[in-house]
Amino acid sequence: MGKVEAGRDPFERRTYYFIINPVAKNEGSLKIWEKTMETLEREGITYNYAFTEYKGHGVELAREFLRRQGDAILVAIGGDGTIHEVVNGAAGFPSARIAYIPAGSGNDFARGEGINSRPSKALEGLLHSERERIIDLGYYKTSSEGYFLNSLGIGLDAAITRVVNQSQMKRYFNKIGAGKIIYFAYFLWEWMTYKPDEMEVVIDGERHTFTNTWLVNISNHPYFGGGIKISPNAKPDDGIFHILVIHNIPRLKLLLMFSTVLWGGHLRIKGVDSFEGRTIRITSSNGAPIQADGDNVGAGDVCIDMQQQMVKLVVQGE
Incomplete structure (x- = not known):
């Protein structure tokens, strides 16, 4: 399990948990995260964060965060693979809420949901004009x-x-x-x-x-x-x-x-x-x-x- 870094008080009710894929978009996601942190600090937002370190790590991190605070907002920063892992980790936590800041090469999920392709705008919308939408998932069973x-x-x-x-x-x-x-x-x-x-x-x-x-x-x-x-x-x-x-x-x-x-x-x-x-x-x-x-x-x-x-x-x- 990777180290979970804390921003501010993690016990405040409205906490954002960021899960970042540091190699998404050829490490461009790191620059996006740096700017995101600046905004969070400037606005006094409570947050925690962690970087994924291997395939499937996003699933583990999402579960770890939600065991701490089941109604937290999990924010994936990366590509479609990152949001895919975060959602799989959140399955089984009915109070969990998921958000996404696109930082990948494909970003099909963001495109389909109308999430702003500019990370700063996506963050602004998340922090200041958010709404919740309940969506479906597909469940598959094969060798996995x-x-x-x-x-x-x-x-x-x-x-x-x-x-x-x-x-x-x-x-x-x-x-x-x-x-x-x-x-x-x-x-x-x-x-x-x-x-x-x-x-x-x-x-x-x-x-x-x-x-x-x-x-x-x-x-x-x-x-x-x-x-x-x-x-x-x-x-x-x-x-x-x-x-x-x-x-x-x-x-x-x-x-x-x-x-x-x-x-x-x-x-x-x-x-x-x-x-x-x-x-x-x-x-x-x-x-x-x-x-x-x-x-x-x-x-x-x-x-x-x-x-x-x-x-x-x-x-x-x-």
Whole structure:
């Protein structure tokens, strides 16, 4: 467990607990945290903070903070992976409240929630014009289990996520402000080499079988992959998953299809099927990889269930 640093009196009722990923955005999150601390000190805000030190540490820190004060406001500073860990740590603490200051390269959750992309503005909204919103989570069980905020994918998107997360080049490209290049490069590689799978998808008890399946995406939010609006109609508070299955599309046409995602044109293409549901079971014949909020969580088969009104999200007031 990492050292938990204290700002002011931690026993005052309204305490903010900040969980910071120090390597997010190539350590740009550290500069964001320094400016955040200056604001907190200047305004006399009670706060505690800790830095994550390894994968899964955000889960542990969130639980540690909430055991001290169950109704605290946990504030994640980092990317989608950081807020993903904080939310997983907060599961089981019904009085917990979650806030987010985006400091990553993708920031899909912030984009979908309308959280200001400028950290100073996001903090200002949190401190001075906050409101609470209760949102849903997806629960998954495969070789591991947990919750996701944005989406879960099985197939091509998870294969891309896997190689990007393992890449030694990712940090270098992020450092020079060209993080999108590494994603695009690995997308092209996986597009050329990935082998589509046969998948059985059971949605609320209704069975569907797809051959030559590129991917199945289960969305609780519109965005994934750093701004790709994969499910334009997905909402995190309606109790429904939006399910997208891409199958039986030739390799070249698949590349052209992804060029239409920005304006939602992919939903009209033959071989792109969309569904809605609350309980999903997916079986892949060749053990396709699985990702949840950009974190690789297993391969093969997965069960997903909608967990309604699971998180109290503190966002900027209207």
